[in-house]
Amino acid sequence: MRIALAATCLGDAMFPQAPTAVVRLLERLGHTVVVPEQQACCGQMHVNTGYRRQAVPVIRNHVRAFGPVADGEWDAVVVPSGSCTGSIRHQQSMVLDRAGLAAEARTATAVASRTYELSELLVDALEVTDVGAWFPHRVTYHPTCHSLRMLGVGDRPLRLLRAVEGIELADLPEAEGCCGFGGTFALKNADTSAAMLADKVRNVTGTGAEFLTAGDYSCLMHIGGGLSRSSRAVRTIHLAEILASTRERPWLAESAGGAPVSESSGTMRSTPAGDASKGATR
């Protein structure tokens, strides 16, 4: 398959390890990955914050960048983010339509219909659950809200994880509870967000896992930011990174030595717990 990768703005600029891992994984599975140069962002942040007018050029750019998939130039678009996939699928054409751009709205719909979140692409389109990965660590999985409820990925990520050799999966209590990120919610309602984060951090650290994984680096950035202030070392890692890891080329060594990576994910800190822990419910 020829698969176009939407790296996402956050993935490109802040968490390159996720799109990099997607490339590694898909190429290992024998597929051709394309990264359209024109891509930037899906527009979700603008739409969800209420800046629909400002979202229009962002969305148009995305639709232009990935338009060829609608013409069959590529077989699919893959996005290593549940919320970006959700925005592409449920918001883009609506916003364009409202802006009076009916033709582009139709293209957006066509692009969206061929756009998959990573676990959807693997399980549904590529029909694979065992990707031959090896990751000998204790891992807990957080189903992000948008992948769970907006996309309905169900247990696809868990099926992929269960097939990983060497992995030890720990159940996350209250897994389906929101981590409190919510994009600009974390800034506009910082106290409430921190209280939600504190509960998530407590649940994650309670699993005794070395790694917290999810299908979205935005939520991982949020939880990781809280985890890095907790006393327990739990690192955040994207689902794609685990699936990219093999016995021959373990991801952790790769990311430490070969792939770009933001440095902080799960970096242990000794900073005393801040507001996040203060807000914990008992």
Next chain:
Amino acid sequence: MTTARDEVLARVRAALTSGSAGSTGMSSSAGPSDDGMAADVSREYRESGEHAVGSAAALELLVDRLEDYKAEVHRVSAAEVPTAVARLTAALPSGDDVPERAESAGSGPTPGPDAIAPAADTPRGRVVAPSGLEPEWVAAMSDGGVEVVVDTPEAPLTPSDLDRTAAVVTAARVAIAETGTIVLDAGPDQGRRAISLVPDVHICVVRADQVVQTVPEAVRLLAHHPDRPLTWISGPSATSDIELNRVEGVHGPRTLHVVLVDAASHRTLTWSG
């Protein structure tokens, strides 16, 4: 001067015709349809269940649900109803069913919550019955030494009268197995709404052939007389207002007895017909 009626209706019409410019595709409703009512209501839900009306399975389900709500179920044959009703009314509690409060309420100077049980001058076991209740049941209760007061449209009991009766005995219109619900429609054998509300104990006789499995089956039956006052009862009065814990027994009857009359006659019909 426009009336409030005209203005509200005008606002509603204006709201529906204006719409926001540039339909979003999120709301598919394009405005009022000509005929309106016929349009597009998908009814893919179950309009009836798999259990026949009055079947053993439907009855089992009803009993399970009723007991889950802490209603007391008594299964009897048709011939046993008078005895069952007489036995239940003869054994009526004084209304004092809060054991942990009983002593203090009895001895302390201040009336406890239990003092709302039948007042001191209430003949123990006074029972109210609707005027159309099966005479055989009334006779059996009277024979058991219970004072039966019949509530008639001509001489309705006052709320205070009702408050001085220990129990009420009624029939029912229909029962819904899946939800453990009994519906009264104020028919002559059920009486007006107040009589099944104020007394502390409600004894309700339900025939097997009145037991349907699902809500739609019951609603469609009730729709034949939609203007009758309806009371849907699912277990005794209850509240979940304190920490979301269910407490049975608040303002309505605190005890609900359901006398469920098994369809023995069905079996009879099978071999005779």
Next chain:
Amino acid sequence: MTAEHTAGTSSTTTFLGMPQPADPLRWGSSFPEAARRELGNDQLRRNLGHATSTIRAKRAKVVGEVPDWEALRDAGSALKTQVMDNLPELLEELERNVTARGGVVHWARDAAEANRIVAGLVRAKGTDEVVKVKSMATQEIGLNEALEAEGIHATETDLAELIVQLADDMPSHILVPAIHRNRAEIREIFLDRMGDAPPDLTDVPRELAMAARAHLRRKFLSAKVAVSGANFGVAETGTLSVVESEGNGRMCLTLPETLITVMGIEKLIPRFTDLEVFLQLLPRSSTGERMNPYTSMWTGVTPGDGPSEFHLVLLDNGRTRVLADEVGRSALHCIRCSACLNVCPVYERVGGHAYGSVYPGPIGAILTPQLTGEPSDLPYASTLCGACYDVCPVKIDIPSILVDLRAREVESGSAGRGWGAAMKAASMVMSDGGRFRRAARLGRVGRVAGGRDGVIARLPGPGAAWTDSRDLPLPPKQTFRDWWAAHEREGADDERSGGDRPGSERPRTGRPGTDAPGTESR
């Protein structure tokens, strides 16, 4: 004044309540501020956490046993859409049928008009006391306070409403208005304010309920006028319905001579048989029961049974404003089950008072701003996690409406200026691949803000809202795009040429020691 918790007149009380506001739809401070205050209340957090998790589990269990739940939701949603599309005709049909059955229909444009109508009706009966069934519509219009001003005392008869009323508090939940109270607090409120509570009252819920029973029974038996809301009004037959648990509704609807029902114009359903949908959806969604203990239905006046006089007050109070918005309109589909409150991670932590409206939680966040038509920060009081949409029995897409309302806030200029500038700038950058590439590279400049261990622990200005509670990772040394360019140059899947690995520096601390391939192989 802001709605801070203020000490009551009784010096010993520890159950300080939210004082009655002038406008039940808009009170208190901003949502973030109110939320911060409520978050600081450990007792509240515990009460809410316990209550919401209890009700969530109950709901999940009874919804799970309904095989056609999704079909029922579809039907409920479609019926409500149909109601909105045909509202004028249905309202007239309802009015006709209520009138034909001996009821009197009144129309109220707003809260003040509705309150005037009710007060006038009560006065005409020569009484200064009414008993009330819990009703959101009468909460919304501040009926009790309006009646009080006219010298009429309204007694709330729902247990939770009684608790709230006795404590001079505001409800914090649509279904369980005293959800913010635990049993010990309720005991204290009863002992202090009820007047006839047994002195040896304990905090056993059953005893508390019995105290309320005793307290209210005399009022029920003697009340001349009752005021209720309505869960459903059937246009086809003129039938009204109240869904309840305790029997206080039955008392009010049955015993007094006069019944006054205040109903929002959106509460209609077309046909009697449509009740078969809503009477399945509502109880399981709201209390997590297969069916609520009592549902009453009445049609006008029934001679010899119940009130001899029935008045129906049809209330607009902003509903037509909501109706005018094609997206927001579906907020009017709400059947007030409160399932969305119980699953909302924001509500669960901050409680109902933070929303500053009698309609709290997710549904409140879309209903309140639309009813008032005023700028509001409530549309932002959500992470858009979608849990509310999943449980809504009539499938109101609350997250999409929240997003829509945010756009309205922005377009009306009531969102913050700083945000506007930032969003505009971001739009510029994010609408072009080349501009984004350059900006992302520039982002690496942000690395100077970092501490020694690869995270940003404190940002200046608005960014502090993030770093108050979380670290922020440093931007990577190499963007994905740059890595990809190198990757392509080298040919796919050939990493071993080590010339182009700008990210190769090892992180300093804290990584579990698994970097070397194979060290943990079994």
